[in-house]
Amino acid sequence: MLALMLTASISSPANAQQMSLQxxxxxxxxxxxxxxxxxxxxxYLGVVNARxxxxxxxxxxxxARRSEYTRIAxxxxxxxxxxxxxxxxxxxxxxxxxxxxxxxxxxxxxx
Numbered sequence: 001m002l003a004l005m006l007t008a009s010i011s012s013p014a015n016a017q018q019m020s021l022q023x024x025x026x027x028x029x030x031x032x033x034x035x036x037x038x039x040x041x042x043x044y045l046g047v048v049n050a051r052x053x054x055x056x057x058x059x060x061x062x063x064a065r066r067s068e069y070t071r072i073a074x075x076x077x078x079x080x081x082x083x084x085x086x087x088x089x090x091x092x093x094x095x096x097x098x099x100x101x102x103x104x105x106x107x108x109x110x111x
């Protein structure tokens with residue numbers, strides 16, 4: 001499901017500093033490994049450390065995720081918040097040890 005969400009084509013928001021979604025996707029793994037972004041329980045990326053393009057990566061990918069969550073919710077006649085919660089749970093489960101996840105409003109390194 002997350003792979004589908006990330007392949008959506010979107011226009012970049014103003015604060016994305018001219019980065020494309022494809023560029024953000026290509027940089028995501030490195031940004032996670034460097035501790036710049038992490039997965040949140042709400043199904044979206046959060047910025048752990050706002051260095052470099054961290055904010056642009058999170059913004060672009062979150063916009064694509066939001067669009068995909070909305071599509072899935074409408075297709076299945078369920079609330080977007082339910083899709084977000086399911087996606088967040090799955091993303092945190094799939095996050096490798098050593099990367100950041102947000103639990104109870106705090107960033108922690110997954111063990």
